[in-house]
Amino acid sequence: MKKDIILAGVGGQGILTIATVIGTAALLEGLQLKQAEVHGMSQRGGDVQSNLRISSGDISSDLIPEGKADLIISVEPMESLRYINMLDKNNGWLVTSMNPFVNIPNYPPVEDVLKAIWEVPRNVTIDAEKVAKEQGSIKAANIVALGAASPYLGIKYESLEHAIKKIFASKGEDIINLNLKALSAGKNYAVKKT
Amino acid sequence: MQKLLLLGDEAIAQGAIDAGISGVYAYPGTPSTEITEYIQASKDAKENNIRSSWSANEKTAMESAIGMSYAGKKSLVCMKHVGLNVAADAFINSAITGANGGLVVLSADDPSMHSSQNEQDSRFYGKFSLIPVMEPSNQQEAYDMTRYAFELSEKFGTPVLIRVTTRLAHSRAGVERKEMLAQNEIKLPSDLKQFILLPSIARKQYDILLGKQDDFENDAETSGFNTLFDGTDKSLGIIACGLAYNYLAENYQDKELLYPVLKVGQYPIPVNMVNSLYESVDEILVLEDGYPLIEELLRGLLNKGKKVRGRMDGSIPASGELNPNKVAAALKLEVETGHTIPDIVQGRPPKLCDGCSHTDSFTALNEAMLDYSAGRVFSDIGCYTLSALAPLESINSCVDMGASITMAIGAADAGLIPSVAAIGDSTFTHSGITGLLDAVNTKSPITVIILDNSTTGMTGGQDSSAFGKVEEICKGVGVEEDRIRVIKPLRRHHEENLKVIREELEYNGVSVIIAKRECIQTLGRRMKEKARQKREVKTVK
Ligand SMILES: Cc1ncc(C[n+]2csc(CCOP(=O)(O)OP(=O)(O)O)c2C)c(N)n1
Ligand code: SF4
Numbered sequence: 001m002k003k004d005i006i007l008a009g010v011g012g013q014g015i016l017t018i019a020t021v022i023g024t025a026a027l028l029e030g031l032q033l034k035q036a037e038v039h040g041m042s043q044r045g046g047d048v049q050s051n052l053r054i055s056s057g058d059i060s061s062d063l064i065p066e067g068k069a070d071l072i073i074s075v076e077p078m079e080s081l082r083y084i085n086m087l088d089k090n091n092g093w094l095v096t097s098m099n100p101f102v103n104i105p106n107y108p109p110v111e112d113v114l115k116a117i118w119e120v121p122r123n124v125t126i127d128a129e130k131v132a133k134e135q136g137s138i139k140a141a142n143i144v145a146l147g148a149a150s151p152y153l154g155i156k157y158e159s160l161e162h163a164i165k166k167i168f169a170s171k172g173e174d175i176i177n178l179n180l181k182a183l184s185a186g187k188n189y190a191v192k193k194t
Numbered sequence: 195m196q197k198l199l200l201l202g203d204e205a206i207a208q209g210a211i212d213a214g215i216s217g218v219y220a221y222p223g224t225p226s227t228e229i230t231e232y233i234q235a236s237k238d239a240k241e242n243n244i245r246s247s248w249s250a251n252e253k254t255a256m257e258s259a260i261g262m263s264y265a266g267k268k269s270l271v272c273m274k275h276v277g278l279n280v281a282a283d284a285f286i287n288s289a290i291t292g293a294n295g296g297l298v299v300l301s302a303d304d305p306s307m308h309s310s311q312n313e314q315d316s317r318f319y320g321k322f323s324l325i326p327v328m329e330p331s332n333q334q335e336a337y338d339m340t341r342y343a344f345e346l347s348e349k350f351g352t353p354v355l356i357r358v359t360t361r362l363a364h365s366r367a368g369v370e371r372k373e374m375l376a377q378n379e380i381k382l383p384s385d386l387k388q389f390i391l392l393p394s395i396a397r398k399q400y401d402i403l404l405g406k407q408d409d410f411e412n413d414a415e416t417s418g419f420n421t422l423f424d425g426t427d428k429s430l431g432i433i434a435c436g437l438a439y440n441y442l443a444e445n446y447q448d449k450e451l452l453y454p455v456l457k458v459g460q461y462p463i464p465v466n467m468v469n470s471l472y473e474s475v476d477e478i479l480v481l482e483d484g485y486p487l488i489e490e491l492l493r494g495l496l497n498k499g500k501k502v503r504g505r506m507d508g509s510i511p512a513s514g515e516l517n518p519n520k521v522a523a524a525l526k527l528e529v530e531t532g533h534t535i536p537d538i539v540q541g542r543p544p545k546l547c548d549g550c551s552h553t554d555s556f557t558a559l560n561e562a563m564l565d566y567s568a569g570r571v572f573s574d575i576g577c578y579t580l581s582a583l584a585p586l587e588s589i590n591s592c593v594d595m596g597a598s599i600t601m602a603i604g605a606a607d608a609g610l611i612p613s614v615a616a617i618g619d620s621t622f623t624h625s626g627i628t629g630l631l632d633a634v635n636t637k638s639p640i641t642v643i644i645l646d647n648s649t650t651g652m653t654g655g656q657d658s659s660a661f662g663k664v665e666e667i668c669k670g671v672g673v674e675e676d677r678i679r680v681i682k683p684l685r686r687h688h689e690e691n692l693k694v695i696r697e698e699l700e701y702n703g704v705s706v707i708i709a710k711r712e713c714i715q716t717l718g719r720r721m722k723e724k725a726r727q728k729r730e731v732k733t734v735k
Contacts, residue, residue: 010542023199023366033199036365038308044580046544051365060443062365065518067530081539085532092532103545108538116536 001031002055003154004064006083009075010101011048014142017167018073019050021146024163025155026054036062045103047079054155073149075128075142076101077113084120094120095149095190097128097141124148124190131185140182147186151194157187200369202362205333206272206300207232209340213296214375216267217245219255221624222653223274224309225363226302230272231656242377248650250659251595251624252277256284259297263288263353264389266381268296268344275303275314276594280625282319288353289323290391290399294383296344297353304360305484306515311575311594313513315484320355320461324403326410327355327461328419329436333367335459339419341372346413350406359483361515362437411462419459422467427452431475433468433488434458438481441521463488472500479524480504483516545580551647551711552578554683554691556588559614559643562695563588570610574598574626576618577651577713589616596625602640603633612699615642619660620650627667633704634672641698642706644668645683647713655716668706677705684711 005022009015019035026033036051051064069087072094074080080096087094096117100110117123126148128141135144143164150157161180168176200208207229210218220230233239233246249255252273262269271281278285278301285299301316320327328343330336336358343354387395414420425431434442435458442455456471458464472478472492477500480489489504503509509524510516522529546553556578563570573579573589574597581588591601598615606613617626622644633640646664650656660667668678679698681691691709698705 011544027199032368034365034367036361037201038364044544044547044577045542047542059367060440060447061518062361062367062437062440063517065444065522065530067532069532078539079542081536085535087532089532104540104542106540108540112538116538120533 001154002057003053003071004069005052005054005153006064006069006072006086007050007052007074008072008079008083009048009142010079010103011044011046013075013101015048015050015075018075018142018146019052020167021143021160021163022052022054022153022155024166025159028159028162029155031056032059034059034062047082049079049083071095071149071152073145075145077110077117077125078108081113081116087120092122093149093152094123095145095152096123096125097145098125099127099129099141124194126186126189128186131189132182135181135185136178140178143179143182144186147183148190150183150187151190197368197370199366200333200337201228201364201366202330202333202336202358203228203302203364204232205336205369206340206356206358207236208369208371209337210270210298210344211236211238211242211244212372212374213341213344214268214377215244215270215296215344216377217259217262218270218272219249219258220272221249221252221255221277222650222656223277223302224653225304225358225360226272226274226277226300227653227656228363229300238374248657248659252281253284256281256288256299259299260284260288260291260389263293263295263297264383266295267378268348270298270300272300273302274310275301275316276310276312277301278316278319280595285319285353286323287391289325289403290396291389292351292399292402293347293353294351294381294388295378296347298340298343298347298356299353300356300358302358302360302363303484306360308360311592313484315487316355316357317461317484317487320357321487324407325352325355326350326413327357329357329459329461330362331436331439331457331459332362333365333369335419336362337369337371339459342417342419350409350413352403352406352410357436359437359515361483407462411465414460414462414464415466417460420464420467421457422470423455423457425452425454428454428475430477430479431471432456432479432481433471434481435483435488437483438516438521441516441518442481444518445522445525445527458488463491468492475500477501477503479509481510481516481521481524543583545583546577547714549714550577551683551709551713552581552645553586554685554688554711555643555645555709556581556586556616558683558688558691558695559616560586560588561692562699563614565696566612566699570605570612571614571616572598572601572605574615574617574621575652576621576645578616578618578645579652595621596629599626599629599633599640599642602642603629603636603638606639611639611702613640614699615640617642617644618651619644619646619648619664620658622664623658623660623667627671630668630673630704630706631671637703639702640704641695641701642704643695644706644708646708646710647716649713649716651713651715655713655719664708664710668708673704673706677701677703678708679705680708680710682711683709
């Protein structure tokens with residue numbers, strides 16, 4: 001088993017939480033992992049990205065080679081395209097939230113962004129904010145996106161649930177349940193749509 | 195023991211704790227900051243009284259660590275690569291004094307300049323000062339090499355440099371811990387003159403250092419951190435330093451690597467190993483995630499030996515971080531490409547947070563500067579450097595920490611009056627105070643704006659050495675009291691702040707305007723923590 005995943009978004013959107021959930025789940029399954037994060041400027045609205053590699057064998061590079069990623073999970077549509085060169089053209093999946101984060105004056109028209117995403121073979125787009133709101137809070141949009149990507153992760157769904165319980169344990173039952181529901185709603189959406 | 199999931203930085207921190215350090219000395223700087231933060235938060239460190247508070251700058255950190263080593267205890271110093279320039283005087287002379295207690299210096303390089311002004315390669319500092327250098331390729335090695343660096347330091351009585359790059363510093367993987375070694379007891383050097391670098395003693399100490407070079411090299415040949423893997427295809431030999439080894443291995447996940455490879459993780463360069471490789475192959479490829487250190491030496495000035503490929507002949511681009519694809523191209527392997535990135539993708543540069551005090555300071559300054567010709571604002575390094583970008587576009591320089599005040603002095607001396615310096619509180623105590631003293635002593639017609647947000651914002655909000663002291667420091671340095679003006683950078687104070695700035699720009703001498711309002715990120719964190727503590731008190735009741 002070997003999955004190379006690019007996580008993308010804007011600082012503060014919670015992509016490192018997604019990485020922690022997947023990473024914890026991978027460890028629960030006894031897999032190895034390497035995760036290269038971007039630190040520094042993230043609190044100031046710049047783009048952020050993380051390379052997450054999980055495998056049953058040894059992992060060499062901290063960086064995923066170009067054109068070799070199995071999956072891109074993005075919490076923002078334009079950000080999902082920034083790393084599209086990393087995706088495996090023949091097998092890779094692109095899973096992204098459709099909700100634009102507009103903090104630059106030259107943000108392109110959303111329709112154009114979505115059109116470009118829909119041209120990528122094997123894509124899933126989800127209104128993660130709406131789905132998260134339906135589950136109780138827009139804050140769980142990152143976990144909705146993770147849920148939508150869960151069928152392509154190569155990790156058992158139960159392991160992700162287990163990881164969420166572990167990671168959010170200190171935050172109380174309500175937060176755990178919100179994130180479990182968000183994960184499940186994201187997954188159901190992806191399964192239905194594809 | 196169970197594996198811990200650690201950043202490269204955290205693995206170094208844990209390695210140092212387990213090596214029995216008594217203290218870490220550091221000034222924040224990406225990508226090295228997390229090392230000290232990890233030690234500050236570590237339970238083991240607390241239980242064992244490991245000192246870990248921030249130093250005012252890299253030089254003071256380095257010198258304090260030398261002092262701890264003098265007293266016989268083990269100490270770690272951490273900084274980003276440009277910090278080693280600041281600490282260089284102390285660092286290079288510590289090679290001459292030698293170490294008593296284990297002394298390990300960590301410098302985190304930033305190839306590709308993810309968050310730095312340059313991509314200098316710290317290994318050159320190791321070579322320059324004639325001390326051993328460790329360069330880990332992964333998180334486990336980061337842990338193991340840190341422990342080993344302390345052993346090496348005490349075995350040979352020398353400081354040891356560890357060099358990492360951003361990619362390893364900020365990447366997580368499983369790390370296995372070993373047992374925790376005890377701290378040293380206090381024990382002064384047997385020769386109490388060893389650390390007095392008067393010329394007569396320094397000459398003797400320098401000879402001692404030169405005499406250790408063979409030992410350093412022997413150790414690099416035998417420690418196990420440099421390995422020569424033989425291969426059957428002798429048309430090419432590969433030297434892969436530090437992280438570069440992983441990118442090499444990545445390209446041979448599904449095929450056998452037939453070329454001989456020398457994996458390098460410890461310097462001085464293991465010459466015998468390099469020679470064995472060189473003699474057995476037709477051509478050499480050198481993979482270094484930094485400047486071409488080994489490549490340049492192998493190639494020589496005249497480049498008349500065997501063909502040596504790497505950064506200098508264009509096999510690998512001359513600048514920027516390595517990655518698996520660059521290494522694949524250098525190996526003439528087929529390079530995978532993905533989809534092309536559509537043109538509609540726009541850059542998303544970082545910017546000042548909404549509500550940041552710097553925005554209000556620069557909005558007022560911009561308006562005041564309209565009275566003068568453009569190009570007079572010398573800035574420094576911190577969040578406020580982002581005011582270089584639209585929409586503020588306030589500043590005209592950012593060179594190195596502290597350079598704002600001193601560059602303003604020089605420009606004013608050249609006739610650019612008024613000249614303005616903009617400097618953050620942490621940068622001010624890092625290396626702005628001495629510049630301000632110069633200005634006072636020469637009555638330089640400059641206006642210094644100290645952007646005092648009570649924190650080291652750029653690197654994530656560490657405690658600032660300047661906290662609560664900025665005004666007193668300025669008075670102490672000799673700035674006239676009525677030329678020290680404190681303003682509160684808030685939109686609703688714009689008019690009065692503008693008036694203050696205008697008055698001080700007109701003053702023909704040194705004035706300091708302290709723009710004082712807390713960073714909203716640290717404020718937010720503080721409020722959250724307060725609320726949490728309140729909740730806890732309630733539940734205890
Ligand atoms: C010699 C050196 N050390 C460390 C750094 C990393 N660094 C950049 S800015 C900064 C501190 C900024 O703090 P402050 O001046 O208070 O400004 P703020 O970011 O809070 O606005 C640091 C530590 C550096 N660039 N150079
Ligand atoms: S972190 Fe603080 S100082 Fe930096 S931009 Fe944000 S509010 Fe301003």
